[in-house]
Amino acid sequence: MTFSPELEARFEKFLTKYPADRKRSAVIPMLVYAQDETEAITQELIEEVAKRCGVTPLQVEEVVGFYSMLHKKPQGKYHVQICTNISCLLVGGAELWEQATKKTGIGHKQNSADGRISLEEVECIGACSWAPAVQINYDFYHFVTPGQLDKLLDGLAAGKKPEEITEVQKVSC
Amino acid sequence: MRYNPPSPLETPVLSRRFRLPNSQSIDTYLATDGYKGFEKATGMTQDEIIGEVKTSILRGRGGAGFPTGMKWGFVPRTSPKPKYIVVNADESEPGTCKDRLLMEFDPHQLIEGVLIAGLAVGAQQGYIYIRGEFRYLIGVMDKAIDEAYAKGYLGDNILGKGIKFNLATHSGAGAYECGEESALLESFEGKRGNPRIRPPFPAVAGAYQCPTILNNVETFCAVPSIILNGGAWFAGLGTPKNGGTRMFCLSGHVNKPGVYELPMGFNLMRMINEVGGGIRGGKKLKAVVPGGSSCPILKADECDLAMDYDTVAAAKSMLGSGGVVVLDEDTCMVNFALRIMRFYAHESCGWCIPCREGTTWLKKLLTRFHEGQGQRSDIVMIGDLSKNMLGRTFCPLGDAAAMPTIAIVEKFREEFEAHLDGKPCPYENKGSYFSNSGLAA
Amino acid sequence: MADLVKFTINGQELEAPAGMLVIEAAKQNGIEIPSFCYYEGYSLQAACRMCLVEVEKMPKMQVACTLQVGAGMVIRTETDQVQAARKSTLEFLLTNHPLDCPVCDKGGECELQDMVFRYGAGESRYTETKIHVDEQQWSPVVFYDAPRCILCFRCVRACDEGMGVSALGVVNRGAMSLIAPNKGDHLECDECGQCIDICPVGALTSGAYRYQTRPWEMEHVGTICTHCSDGCKTTLGVRNDEIVRGNNRDRSGVNGEFLCIKGRYAFDFSESTERLQSPMIRVNGKLEEVSWSKALDTIAKKFAEVKAKGGKFGVIGSNQTTNEENYYLQKFARQGLGTNNIDHQRTGDVVTLVDALSGTTGRLAKTADFYESQAVLVIGADLAVEHPFLAFQIRANFRHHEAHVYAVTADTVREDLVATRSVRATRGEELASLEALREALAAEKNLVIVFGDSIKGDKVRSLVAFGETLGIPVSYCALVDYSNSRGAIDMGLVAELNPGYHASGAAGASIDEMLAANDLAALWVVGSNPLQHTKLAASRAFVVVQDLFLTETAQRADVVLPSASAYEKNGTVTNGCGEVQRLKRASATMGTKTDLEIIGLIAKEMGLAPLMGPWLPETVYAEIRKSVKGYDIPLPLVTIGAQQTAPVNGRVGVDSRPDLIRSSHDNLFTSGTLGRYSTVLNSVIEGRQSR
Known part of the structure; x- marks a missing residue:
């Protein structure tokens, strides 16, 4: 299985980070980075990671189902994650989630027909003091208002990249 | 602080660089006493370093509050095995968002803390286990690590003193359970994040079964200042048994939510009213979760207390991870209990029966109850099932699910009764859950 | 050995080596602490929480499976608090466990059932929906019914630690966790069934046994597996003279509870529909069924005729018949027929x-x-x-x-x-x-x-x-191949050796020599298939075959006698390590006789009964004790467990024939002739070929 040169370089770094006989440590980091490129964790990827880390495919499989970020089904190009855990819940996180599902017509861990958007109701993403929070792929949005969420979803549906939706600023670098 | 304005009541120690421009860069760091603590530590013996940390009365900032110096002292320094420093940056306790800031705005402080820990126990390799959702922070930390290598603060011959220490980041992939130290180590080794049987504790058999210091980000971040200014100085910032300051994450129904660094023992009501600007919309306080979702909730009349480990424990709750979640009078406690249980059921690793089955059962029961399909006997059962998990699960996750639930049922029983007989949730449309966005922006 | 420490359990003062696990120390003293995940010999899990006990000076209840006994420890295993904890753990378990006990194979011998009977609640408080997952078949042998699984991880450890195969893992998280096979939807493993055997509930069931019977309808007969030479004891579950299950849950025998696919499932050759059930005589080139008396009479007459004419006999014994049968056969050959042309397929030196x-x-x-x-x-x-x-x-x-x-x-x-x-x-x-x-x-x-x-x-x-x-x-x-390969040598099914490794003097012909001899007058094959790949040179030789099946050799026979399988007879066998163990009759196939009886009847027909003595296993064993060096072991001892024999201590006095030694190198799923008639073994082989 071949990957982009950037990902290959990252893999190479992963495999040297850990003691030589502890390559298994690289399994999870490899999967979590690789799935962004392969769109999902395929059987082929499982076998490739197993081979590179010196474990069995079953040992990789065991990990895939355990971690909530790892997914065997492709997600939308923009994976919109809305936190509804306690701090967000208290300030409108659940309502944002309702709003998103109604607006897009898709549910938890579902993809829009054009594959641009997928939704996930997520557990605490560590933005409690700046709630309600939304994460699109790896970018954080804080103090998200219903109006801002509308703009984000409209913009993404219209083919814009998140950074082109200038009315709403992501906060993380 | 970039995400919320500071409060004049803060005592910025760990967060003192947050407001500086380019606070992430090693140049800013070096210009503000950066790596001075480490340099000082290179002239100290291992016992002196650990002694200083003990003197500081620094207690683990992840939630359990175990004295850090004592934990370091458990590492068998004569062990022929390699030793490891592992940073728990798997911040995922609901209500907690401080480690993110510490890494984002002062990554070198964390690196320096890790380096000092390495000196203290003779470790030459460290890893920062960062939760996968914080992908951008892996970039921040990797950049800082590269800078530290370039300036000779990491590598095989640090500062030309023959000190060897290598540091790398490690990405998680979404599992709250991996915040538990032994589960984190399993995950770090590439396995399912199930907790390990303890003893042996990580100090003896941690990463790769080697002696390991494993602490929370905030704990390591406190160490450079402790070494530089002395343990006694740090201890003096807090209360007698609770040294230093604490990053409190104020969230929920306050006017000015945010992460604030306050001295240990800071009064909770003052935190809400003076730091947090009081309850938003002029509403009344109903309850506070004092240290992340796993801590038993405090009713409004229990909140006039000092926020240190012992005082909060005396109030039958926990200081926990510093996540202070404030609930106003219109919050539905049944729904709140349900959301907490949904979380724990989702995050239960499945290893032990009481947690795996108990959280799932309670989630289903509370869902039904909140929808108006509850029976009077369910109220007793919610508490009963929680108590059947409490103290019987493999790791603290079961307790974390049980404790807040037991407290909510005991303290807000009338709210459960108000949901009986098919009645709609009395708090629906009260506006408590609607966004206060923009208030603090 | 660690120092002994004193402690008390339930007020009883006890002693155990320091560091011993509380659950083990209790067991040694007759105190049972219940558990699902704890399993002697495998790694600790502390996952099921059934073994919680109270320990004085410890604030919380402790799990007895990881807690080590210490001096002065005061432990209580049956207090109200402990019982309440067990009850609640069982209540939790039953939330997602289906109550389909009436149709579950495990019903009646299920550890969860027993535990609920002892500690559980009579009624359930659970009214929410249960999680359902469809049953999966992972191999011809292994089925997995996920809702029944209590996630004790015994199967995972048995496969990983015990077998070194690591074909089972755990996938998903929390209440959705499942056991999963190594190849996505199926297993590729030894098919040993240890995972099924060790499963405390009916989550893992076997293709061979499922829905066959209720456990209490079986009788259990402990005997020795007839396949390889390791000599594992297998306890056969028998219903109406039919073997329906093999396991060794009582851990008796050299093998404890270990069994491979052959010991656990490949008893099925014995129940094959292709078993011979009537003697046959070749008439006009075709084998026709005849009565036992006709067949025996024919053989006796022919043997007597060949003997009288000084014709050349060849006698080939088996790697799987009992010591008694082997001894009796060589005695018949040497003393009755007057030939040293007796051999078996030698498999190890x-x-x-x-x-x-x-x-x-x-x-x-x-x-x-x-x-x-x-x-x-x-x-x-x-x-x-x-x-x-x-x-x-x-x-x-x-x-x-x-x-x-x-x-x-x-x-x-x-x-x-x-x-x-x-x-x-x-x-x-x-x-x-x-x-x-x-x-x-x-x-x-x-x-x-x-x-x-x-x-x-x-x-x-x-x-x-x-x-x-x-x-x-x-x-x-x-190493030798089969269940009694070692016994065949010890009992003198070797041309140059009498029983007990004594030189036979006038060396006889080996198998190869018999098959190649143009002048062979009569060939008598007992439980062996030498003509599978070789032609008999003496085209006119009179061939008698005793076997379970119409093998290539039987097809060449003039008289075929249907014999009983190892699971249908009593006697002793000696494993590769020289340990003699006892076979016990578990079932019967109509029309067959044991090889011992057949040999005896032929002797009787020939008037050699006084020479040969009665064809009772016990009588023949008594003779073996007297005359075979190393076998002087009282039968009751052999019944209790394996007893190692010590063969002759001195030079053997003949040149061994390394040229005759050929192991068949059976793999996990083959077992000589018997393997060809095992449905289970063949289904695994076919399953793999079709993939």
Whole structure:
């Protein structure tokens, strides 16, 4: 299985980070980075990671189902994650989630027909003091208002990249 | 602080660089006493370093509050095995968002803390286990690590003193359970994040079964200042048994939510009213979760207390991870209990029966109850099932699910009764859950 | 041994070595602490929380499966608090466990049922929906019903730690966690069924047994597996004279609860519809069914005629018949027919080993040595495939005692996983690699050397010479193929050897020589298939075959006699380590007779009954005790458990015939003729071919 040169370089770094006989440590980091490129964790990827880390495919499989970020089904190009855990819940996180599902017509861990958007109701993403929070792929949005969420979803549906939706600023670098 | 304005009541120690421009860069760091603590530590013996940390009365900032110096002292320094420093940056306790800031705005402080820990126990390799959702922070930390290598603060011959220490980041992939130290180590080794049987504790058999210091980000971040200014100085910032300051994450129904660094023992009501600007919309306080979702909730009349480990424990709750979640009078406690249980059921690793089955059962029961399909006997059962998990699960996750639930049922029983007989949730449309966005922006 | 400490359980003052687990210390003293996940011999889990106990001065209840006893510890295992905790854990378990006990194979012998009976609630408070997952078939042998699974992880450990196969894992998280096979939707493994056997509930069930019977409808007969030479005890579940299950849950026998696919499921050849059930005589070139008396009469007359004419006899015995049958057969051949032309297919060079060890005692390895010895050297054998139990013993020895394992083999073997040193050597050239290991081996406390059929003749002598110069106690095992291959040699089914390794004097013909002899007048084959790949040179020879099936050899016979299988007779067999064990009759096939009885009846027809004596296993065994060196072991002792025999201690006095030694190298799913008639074994083979 071949990957982009950037990902290959990252893999190479992963495999040297850990003691030589502890390559298994690289399994999870490899999967979590690789799935962004392969769109999902395929059987082929499982076998490739197993081979590179010196474990069995079953040992990789065991990990895939355990971690909530790892997914065997492709997600939308923009994976919109809305936190509804306690701090967000208290300030409108659940309502944002309702709003998103109604607006897009898709549910938890579902993809829009054009594959641009997928939704996930997520557990605490560590933005409690700046709630309600939304994460699109790896970018954080804080103090998200219903109006801002509308703009984000409209913009993404219209083919814009998140950074082109200038009315709403992501906060993380 | 970039995400919320500071409060004049803060005592910025760990967060003192947050407001500086380019606070992430090693140049800013070096210009503000950066790596001075480490340099000082290179002239100290291992016992002196650990002694200083003990003197500081620094207690683990992840939630359990175990004295850090004592934990370091458990590492068998004569062990022929390699030793490891592992940073728990798997911040995922609901209500907690401080480690993110510490890494984002002062990554070198964390690196320096890790380096000092390495000196203290003779470790030459460290890893920062960062939760996968914080992908951008892996970039921040990797950049800082590269800078530290370039300036000779990491590598095989640090500062030309023959000190060897290598540091790398490690990405998680979404599992709250991996915040538990032994589960984190399993995950770090590439396995399912199930907790390990303890003893042996990580100090003896941690990463790769080697002696390991494993602490929370905030704990390591406190160490450079402790070494530089002395343990006694740090201890003096807090209360007698609770040294230093604490990053409190104020969230929920306050006017000015945010992460604030306050001295240990800071009064909770003052935190809400003076730091947090009081309850938003002029509403009344109903309850506070004092240290992340796993801590038993405090009713409004229990909140006039000092926020240190012992005082909060005396109030039958926990200081926990510093996540202070404030609930106003219109919050539905049944729904709140349900959301907490949904979380724990989702995050239960499945290893032990009481947690795996108990959280799932309670989630289903509370869902039904909140929808108006509850029976009077369910109220007793919610508490009963929680108590059947409490103290019987493999790791603290079961307790974390049980404790807040037991407290909510005991303290807000009338709210459960108000949901009986098919009645709609009395708090629906009260506006408590609607966004206060923009208030603090 | 660790110091003993005193502690109390439920007020009883007890003593145990410091560091022993509370659950074990309790068990040793007759106090049961319930558990699902704790399993002796496998790694600790502390997952089921059933073994919580109260310990004084400890604030929370403790799990007895990870807590070690300490001096002065005060433990209570049956307090109200403890019982309430067990009850609640069971209540939690039953939330998602289906209550389909009436149709569950495990019903009646289910640990969860028993536990609920003792500690559980009479009624359920659970009214929410249960999680459902459809049942999956993972192999011809293994089915998984996920909702019944209580996630005790016994199966995962049995496969990983016990078998070294690691074909089972855990997927998903929390209440959605499932056990999963290594190949996505199916298993690729040894199909040993240990995972099914160890499952406390009906989550893992076997294709061979499921929906066959209720457990209480079976009778249980402990006998010895007839396949390989490891000599595993298998407890057969029998209903209406039909074997429906094999396991060894009572852990009796040399194998504890271990069984491979053959011991656990491949009893099914015995129930095959292709079993012969009537004697047959060739009439006009075709075999026709006849009565026993007609068949016996025909044989007796023909044998008497050949004997009278001084014609050449050939007698070929079996690797799977009992010691009594073997002894009786060779006695008949030698004394009744007056020929030394008696042999069996030789599979390992035990003879040279016994000769090379002449003058020593206790140098033949016992099965237990593979588990207890500090070091094991495996030469030229793929134990995990050909001798699964010995391989299991070695892995357990590594896990429990950190044994040092050395493997000198042509290909990679599973022992490599636990080996201190693995050396690859061409088959037959293995000994050349030994000098390089000398230093390491000499530093061991003791050593077991086990070798396959590539080491024979002078190579065995060289190997013993090497072992004897290591300066440490060494014991040896020459691997042989089947359940009584060793007994066949001991009992003198060898042309040049009488029972007990005594030279027979006038050497007779070997199998190869018999088959090649143009002048052979009569060939008598008992439980063997020498004509599978070879033609009988003497085209006019009168051939008598006793067998279960119409084998290639039986098809050539003039008279075929249907014999009983090993599971249909009493007697003794001797495993590869020379341990004699007792077969007990479990079932019967109509129309068959045991080989012992058949031989006896032929003798009677020939008027040789006074010479041969009664054909009762006990009577023949009594004669063996008297006349075969090393077998003077009272039968009750053999009934209790394996007893190692000590063959002649002295030079054997004949040249062994390494040229005649040929192991069939059966793998996990083949077993000579018997394997061809096992539905289970064939279904696995076919399943793999179709993938």
